[in-house]
Amino acid sequence: MLAVIGVAGGAVYWRTNHQEFRTQQARKQANTRKREQALNVEEKKRQAKVNRTAPKKLSTKTSKQTTRVTRYLNRNHFVGSALIVKNNRIIYRKGFGYANYATKQRNSTKSEYQILSIQKSLTAVMAMKLIHQGKLSLNTRLSKYYPKVKNARNITIRNLMDMDSGLVMNRTGSYRPLKEKEVVKYATEHVINRSPRNKDWYQPVNFVLLAGIISKITHTSYKKYFDKLFTKPLRLKGTGFVQQWGSRPNRTLGYHWLKSTQIKQNYDKQYHEARASMQNELGTGQVFMTAWDLYKTEQHILRGNIIPQSSVALLHQPGSNAPYGGGIYNQNNGIRSHGIGYGYESSIFITRNGRSGVVLLSNDYRPANSIQDLAAKLFDNLAT
Template structure:
């Protein structure tokens, strides 16, 4: 029989002291049972904790509305309630899940605004710069500042939809907009929601950085924040867990909310330059917006500068700003989305739905949770 060498050791596991022996490897092994190692208790991270107060409000409210999509509530940066309902794709019967990606539509403007501010912090741009420095052919550009474009108070009005009716480059999209945009001097300084402002801001970003908007977004947002469920609409991978958008009439019968898939082609996906091109999961969206508000993209001081001077509508750089909450909304192509978040990024409600109605019900649903969070 081969000799065995025993090494006595004290094992401290989960606060319990165990005596055991560690046998050296040999050609033959003893048949006695090995000593049982008591594993430490599983740690439940803060982000997994569920608060019944929020769950009991979230689930009944959305069930009553026949909600199709994903919803998450965060408190003190913890996910305290979530709800998934309906089909991501009715034809294949795949259901909406926590990591399902939805078109966030105009919520993207809040990210574009911070990418603009990033160039300001690098002294490559100033909020007081005029549009004429970059696009002198735009009517009234000598009277329009970067700040006004961020606040939608430029006086620019675009005839028809943004971009051309075929998939083209960002430069071609912007030139198409410039050929159709008008300047209303009486509206300069007055709020008027016009997506063309952000299309042109994306063009300015591309001129300054010498990168496409997609490249800039990818490096400064997706890679920096390690996002795993975010992609551009025109570059969705085949394996992506993305929802199909559906459109319906007011109070559509519960049995037929998926009767009308909303079509979207490459031209439309590209035309929404900086204003509605991105798919995200609810978790990724929270990660981005909370990172913005906590100074991970630009400093808090720079954010304070960016969000000053909101128009009378309280709109600035993609957000509607109020003392206790910031909000952003998006709708289009069969999707509706809303985020309400505290200025410190800790408390938030995110609603991403793949069912669009004419009355934009998701925005009204989001308002019902403000008293709980803010």
């Protein structure tokens, strides 16, 4: 009888505790659903804001100013696409030179170019989106995700964004094409830490690791999250990843300079980027865009349509490698970003309110005649 009573009592005890456990689980699931619903509502509001504040494509007017810009770019042997916006109005759009010299296809306002290191500014925004959602913080340690990296416990997400982590690759990258996760794994196995921390500070590996963290948190590929945050909501028609560039009608080919002192353009030597290089540039230089897509994306970021403006301000604060911070360079009259590689050069200058700016994208990079200087002068002239 005692045994029966014991078994019955145990059953009642188990049933009571099991019911309590199920109640707790149901409560947790309900809270999770509420958080997800709140995020969905926030996402819908963000999308509505993007649609409502989307800048309009306005035709440029022929004027003395546009004539002066054309002469200026021609005089400096510019090859590529130029875009100038003033007070939210396009005042200049034009293509120069050839997208494909062999077929005599000329560059136009729709031409697509590699944006190279400008992609870092977008990767930083992707991470900042997760920070805004409470899934990450600027003070999160690298060791939480990649504990095997030396000194990872002393490196934060902010350090990666500002590229002052001290991390340096001990080799250029894999010579065979790797998948996203393999690229990050390769980086963790071939990265070393130097001191002082800002020594050799401009190291793309910071953003490769940041891309890996983004994928871990979102449980999706970097590319898919990029498309979710930028390509789809902003309706970017001339944007994609170089691995899938293929034979798109507006693709440009990169051309290689013949000597370091070369000023004028040439089309004698085409640049052929290896498939492995395309993969190695994860999060740091594997996106192509039109000049308009690039301007529109950076404009929406600055206007708070991707992440709140308070988050933008926090992201773009100069780090220890001032004026660099959060994937961009800070200056008195706005921000700027720049990229070079594989025969391409990209440059954007834009005011912090996103209303005015200059984009120059080129497929004929010459170190003795950088388009960065041309873009800087055009941007400074916007205020006059």
